[in-house]
Amino acid sequence: MNICIASMCKSNQIVKAESILIDGIKLGLLPDVVTYNTLIDGYSRFVSIDRAYDILNRMKEAGINPNVVSYNSLMSGSVRKSSLSKSLQLFDEMTQLGISPDVWSYNKLMHCLFKLGKPDDANRVFKDIVENGEMDCCMSTYNIMINGLCKNGYVSNALMLFRNLQRNGFVPQVLTYNAMINGLCKARRLVMKCCFRCGKLEQGLDLLSEMRSKGYTFDGFAYSIVVAALVKTGRIEEAGEIAEKMMSNGLVPDLASYNTMINLLCRKERVDEALKLVNEIDRQGLCDQYTHTIIIHSLCKDGNFVDAKKHLDYMNTLGFGFNLVAFNCYLDCLGKAGLIDQALKVFDTMEVKDSFTCTILVHNLCRAKKFIFASKLLVFYIKSGFQILMATQRAVIDGLSTASYNNEARKVKSKIWKARLKH
Known part of the structure; x- marks a missing residue:
């Protein structure tokens, strides 16, 4: 019965899952905690967190106590639905009921805290787990910490944690390396042979070299980050070398990397x-x-x-x-x-025009001091539903006033106001 209910829930057929439960009860097969946990997961994925939470009341009515899996499923669902505060409430409720959180409960708690911009709280939770020693952290715990610290701007802390974990036998995954590389790049601590803007050298390169030395596949995502970082600091030659190395490994730089290189070459004439x-x-x-x-x-x-x-x-x-x-x-x-x-x-020959097109033309007419023409086009396009930038509207009105077309400026203001009310 549980297998059938799980199959229905995974295929988003919750009504059929409930029908199987009813049929099972009629046949004398009473549901257990696994049955209800399966339904909680299904409802939280495909219906709503509130409907999933209602399953807890059904469990109590059946004399079955929710367990840590019940609340972990609810917390996961809350994260998927971006109800991060709800996930924190569920964690508190679980502990108040005397249900001991497991490592996955803490993982979800830390993930939520990082997403809510509370890295200090997440770090405090992590320290509590490590110092208490009641449970072993898993690879996901470390990845959540490193990724969360990087995304919240604490790249130095992430790097320190990374090194400390390595000294204690932690073996990083590709995901861990990618999180560190991405964090270093976003913090302007760019990799390979370039000097970091903050004056620190080779930190990113150390990670990449270490990754290769341990036999990890240096994937296209990481290569593209490095190429883009090098290009943005003007290191075209180094970026080219990385791109060649990438292709020699059977990988191709992504289009974003190529476009970044092309853009910088153009800027350098x-x-x-x-x-x-x-x-x-x-x-x-x-x-x-x-x-x-x-x-x-x-x-x-x-x-x-x-x-x-x-x-x-x-x-x-x-x-x-x-x-x-x-x-x-x-x-x-x-x-x-x-x-x-x-x-x-060119404007007259364009097959398609959008609000930017109209804004560009009107603004450049003002540059050319053709304020009357610009004002007529401005009013026409606003009446037609185009969103002309406020700065451009002000440029037209100020231009008319400067050129002593004060009456025309007042008329344009009035027409713009009426057009706004209409739309």
Whole structure:
């Protein structure tokens, strides 16, 4: 009976699970704590925490006491439903009932505390477990601690814990290494040969080398973090070396890493190198619209609008369809370069327009001191339901006032207000 109920619960057929329970009772098969715990897990996964909690009352009516598994299932469900405070309440209720938490109860408690931004409380729970010595921490406990400390900005504490655990025989998993690498990168303690902004060297590299020396697979996620970190500090050559090593191990850098490298090459005015890299990854079928948009934006910033337009047309031949982000970028650069008439022509030919498109045009018309035209377009697009940035609206009204079009400025304010009320 329990196996059948568990199967129904796992396949989100709670009604059938309840029917099996009823049939079992009719046949003289009385449910036990496992039966009810299975239902608690099913209800918490697929229905609601409140319905799962109601099972506790049914257990009491049947003369069966809830156990630690009952409350662990409820706590897990609360975490899945993002009811973190509810999970903490369940933990307190469990201890008040005299049910001793196990290591998984504490794991869930620490996870909730970290998610709620209470790393000190989570660390206190961890110390209590270790110092009491009543139960052995599992690998998940250490991973939760290291990951939680990193995500809450306590990377130094995570690294100290990592080293202390190693000295006591803890063997890290790939997940543990990834958590540390990610934490180091986010804290600007970047890995490999680059100097950390905080002046500390090689901490990330130590972890990576240690990972390799122990025979762990250095997966694509970790490689991509390292490549992105190196690129952001301008270490293109080192990033290239890591990418080559990654590919020699049968892995391919993700598109985000490539896009970061292309973006930095463009910022350093090495557009030719960026284009070569685009062509290389294009042959691998990795390019997306954002990749090409980076190139278009770089060409526009250099004032090379002819090649930028050619690249826009080239994108259409690749089957990407209309790239609104790239066109918005092209339109904005034309306006900022003072080529407002050309920008208007591009605007008229665009197949798709969004609020950013309209905001860009209106703002650049203000740059060109075409305030009357800008005000007419502003009112038209607000009436049409587009969300024009408040800064752009102020630029139009202030521009009209500065140009002594005070009556027009008042009219525009009134029309904008009426359009807001309508929408």
